Amino acid sequence: MKKQKIVAKKAAGQVKTKLVLADVNVVFPGHGGAESVQALSNINLTLQGNDFTVVLGSSGCGKTTLLSLIAGFIKPNSGELFFERTLAETDSAMPKKQKITVDGPSRDRGVVFQAVEGPSRDRGVVFQKHALLPWLSVLDNVEFPLKLRSVSKKERFQEALKNLKLMGLEDFLNHKVYELSGGMQQRVGIARALTADPSVLLMDEPLGALDALTRENVQQIILKGWLATGKMIFFITHSVEEALFIGTRLIVMSPRPGRITHEFPLDFSEEFLSGKTARVVKSSPRFIKMREKILDIIYRDEGLIK
């Protein structure tokens, strides 16, 4: 039943958005005579629709570099990074939302290419350390992206409240962010990122600093939020269990040089969203088998087993 909702959300969208990384390389120069490091090597990756892409890999494999690259905090040494938006056929005029500054040419056959250059509000980021503004209340933090664009107060409030409700925080509008627990702070961060209405939501180990119980709880809130908004999500984690549970697509990366080595489709989140409890999903034999398989891959990368 809920699966239909996902499909409906897709059809209602005016455009089909793809985020494409083509042959991307990132090299960090060595400091003080050290050798330069190939942080990312030949990354080819396409994120599309409402993909919930989860990235796993041993430390130093370039997960965060990849996220910084998509966010626009760093730029590639070579390769291309762009959005490809296909306008719906019935849509003759460009929808208002898509009036974006495009890089170079244009709207060939209804397809818009927009190069990713620098950070922009079409790529929202949720950080491991919450990165909320401590001088603002919870509500003001979530309204902040709209305030930057001088959106009217009423509209700001409606949008922020909608996203805070989605994260289960409607009772904490006027709290100071430093009064909240770690899990709540991260949920405020997610609500804020959603309020900017980005094409893709980038999350850099958002639950890494949380305790195990809070973590499970926030995973479920994120999944429900994803279902409700149909956002494209790019999610980095260290936890294999979290990755399998939350994503629709798993990418495993390896270090030296940082590269994508494996890719798996995932459907465990579907089981959860269609009514099974998180514990039932996570303790099913299929889940455990998959978990051990991924752990084996990562341990081999780390050189812990041959």
Add this chain to the structure above:
Amino acid sequence: MYSLQRLKLNFAVEIMNFIRKIKYLFVKNPSDTEVYGVPGQGKALLVSIFSVIFFAAIWIVVTLPIFPSDVEGELIPYIKPLFLPSPQDVFAKFTFIWSEEFSGGTLPTHIGWSMYRVFGAFFLATATAVPLGILMGINKHVRGFLDPPIEFYRPIPPLAYLPLMVIWFGIGELSKILLIFLAIFAPLVLNTRAGVRSVGIELIHAAYSMGATRAQVTFQIILKGAMPEILTGMRIGIGFGWTTLVAAELVAAQAGLGAMIKSASDFLVTDVVVMGIVVIGLVAYSFDLLMRYFERVAVPWKGK
């Protein structure tokens, strides 16, 4: 016999409790469960009150006229009033000069002039050092250009360049305010710059990812994020301002607390010197308390 023993025991327990209470005044707040805490935790207010009383008592005792002098029947204190007048004498001088003129004005006039100079310089320093500190933080060219002159003059005592100020700007208000201004400017600009650096890169990245422009990041993220350090810089700066006050008023000041102290010292009127010192201390301390209160209200997130 038995009851006497019990009485002794009770008495011993009372003594022990008393000693423990006294000990807690110096060690930390009484807590029965916490054995090892953060070093120095707990409130020290009681100890501070004790400290004030302790030093005041020493002052009173060493200035009490209780020793016989060479003159028959006259008692003199341990320290002569020329070197240290008694607190009573200082207070008497305070009330006297409050209404009677001394060295060109009553006490309120002196305080008024000094506050005008210190706060005038403080205001000018805040208006210039904060924007420049922000610029130094966000622009490497500005930082590279301003760093050498500021770091060069910062450790030089204001008394050393006071003659230069007088030669350049005369003996009027300009050179006085400028001297105090320079003393406040350096710590304020450096604290502001440090404040800019203390703003986490995540906050800046987050703002850009929400569509903020460079100006929005500067004013809505960096300026606000640097606020705690700016306020600390203001507190340190105004402290330097008061430190420099007497030096600034050394040359041809008609009125002012520093001028009053200078002229009193020329005539060996020690009680006015001490009174001037105490007044400067109290005014500066009151303002610091005000700043601390303002800090709590303006940047309640500091350290959280």
